[in-house]
Amino acid sequence: MKVEDFVEILGADFYTGVPDSQLKPLCNYLINTYGISEKHVIAANEGNCTALAAGYHLATGKVPVVYMQNSGIGNIINPVASLLNDKVYAIPCIFVVGWRGEPGIYDEPQHIYQGEVTVRLLEDMGIEVFVLSKDTEEKELCDAMTKFSEKLKLGKNIAIVVRKGALSYDAKIEYKNANEMKREEIIRQIVSVTCDDPIVSTTGKASRELFEIREQNGQGHKHDFLTVGSMGHSSSIALGIAMNKLNQKVWCIDGDGAALMHMGAMAVVGSSNQKNMVHIVINNGAHETVGGMPTVASKIDLCKIAKGCGYDNVMCASNVEELDKVLKNAKKSNELCFIEVKAAIGARENLGRPTTTAIENKDAFMEFLKE
Template identity: 60%
Template sequence: MNAEVFAGILGAEFYTGVPDSQLRPLCDYLMNAFGTDPRRHVIAANEGNAAALAAGYHLATGKTPVVYLQNSGEGNLINPAASLLHRRVYGIPVLFVVGWRGEPGVHDEPQHVYQGAVTIKLLEDMEIPSFVVGPETPEEAVREAMEGFRPLLEAGGNAAFVIRKGGLSHDKKADYRNEYALRREEAIRLIAGAAGEDVVVSTTGKASRELFELREALGQDHSRDFLTVGSMGHASSIALGAALHRPEARVWCLDGDGALLMHMGALAVIGQAGPENLVHVVLNNGAHESVGGMPTAAGGLDLPGIARACGYPHAVTVRTPEELKRALEEVRDRRTLSLIEVKCAVGARADLGRPTTTPQENKRAFMARLAASQAGRR
């Protein structure tokens, strides 16, 4: 179904959410139609943030908003859906549009398999009826489903359209770019070189894929890298846990701007803990690139200033390979909690692959590497 036609059926005047590759046609339509006009369309930090923002919109207007998300974001959604929106609490109507990654019977990446299996069940458990839209779903069926949802929404309930792979289409792709020339893959090569034998925790999306392919190209094993293929926004907390309990090992975190924003409170927790052996690198291209390229709110933020306010003793921004090299030399020469923001271009290789090791294999190899680093310091 055409995304513009779908939006017309929904009839909403306000959209908010977190981008998803499965919903790329809808996201492109919203960007072409509204951009980031905050009165019509807000790209949220996380799905719970979107639900709360939608609630505020309803309180101000009495109208029903749309919240869009990948099904992996249902976990972030559960708290406000159950304790804010639900009819037994405030009864605030929201229409959800959920991209169905890991749909049973459809091949997908391992981090989506379980989430895909429980997607509909989670909605049912929250008493959110749903209608599935696939490539062959007739327009009239979607219209009928929306008409069926209206009495529920008017009574303060919630409803959801779950979008299968290929369920939506849109002819005009939005064009995403920024002013920076440094490619993320080149930045990762320099960071991995500076890290040497240290361990690396990398964030969800293309950064982990590029790190994996870099190790392959260099003929290196993957035991030093923990690839956080799911759990967006939590790589820095994983790195903190490892750094605190393996103080003899230097831990590098490769983070992204969208991931950092999703659970930004982690910065304050890391700053308070103050591990001297943690280097936090944020690859900031101001975009949710792994799911299409929609902009994040991080493009204009002073991330080093925020990090210092959260307790990071050392934090800098770099924009060129030369600046990055100097910043990496500085953190190698000191032992203090540090943040490096790397301003990167939007874009990745068209032939970028995916990790060929399983998450379980990655976990075991990484744990063995950390154990060996501890034994080597005794």
């Protein structure tokens, strides 16, 4: 279904969400049509979106749309159950959910279980579901929305779960910034400086690039914990390791979208004063792994935030020379370090995925930590 027809059938004039590769046609359409404005907001996490949508309804009386990957369902459970639900404030909302890990469709390991329980989780929250596929006709969706309109009037929520390839959009959008260093180049330099230190890497292309760099170097993968799912939690994982491995320098490779998603983790890390941890945020101002849609990270000062959270040694790098300097500073430092690295948008088209399983990665990493 063309995304233009999809949006017309929904009939909403406010969208907020966290970008998803399965919903890339919708995300690109919204950026192309509204940009970031009072009609379209890319929020930090899905719970944030849901609360923002509630505020929109309170101010206008209209029904908002929240879009997300199904991995974000966990983030909406609290506001759906304790804010939107018709037994509380009865605030209607249309959720548009990209269905990663759909049973019977091959996907990455972090999506498998989430895909199995997607429809069940939504229905358990009292959200009626319509599944949109490549074969769905406009009339079918129109009929569903006519039926759903009565539920929305009663303050209930509905969800359209979008299968792979169900939406299309012909216009092309190029996402870019003025930064010069590519993320893979940055990670390669991190690997060269960290030597045998453990690394926790964030979800998405950062972990994929780290895996391929190790392959190219012939190093194996025992030094790295690849956080292939659980977006926004890598720094907390790294902190848990650092607190219990005081004689090891623990590095976290984070992304700006992930850091924003659960920014409260920075306050916890900063207040810990964990002197054997280095938190690196590679900031390209984009949700690049799912298509390149913007985050707000290019408009805020992550270093000032880190200082305010209590990180002892806060540094920033925007070119190769600065990166080499700050990494070597962090390597020898006996302080909790934060490094923001300004990065360009873009990755190799032939970038692969880890060839080891998540369990194999975990087991090898734990054995390494015992050494």
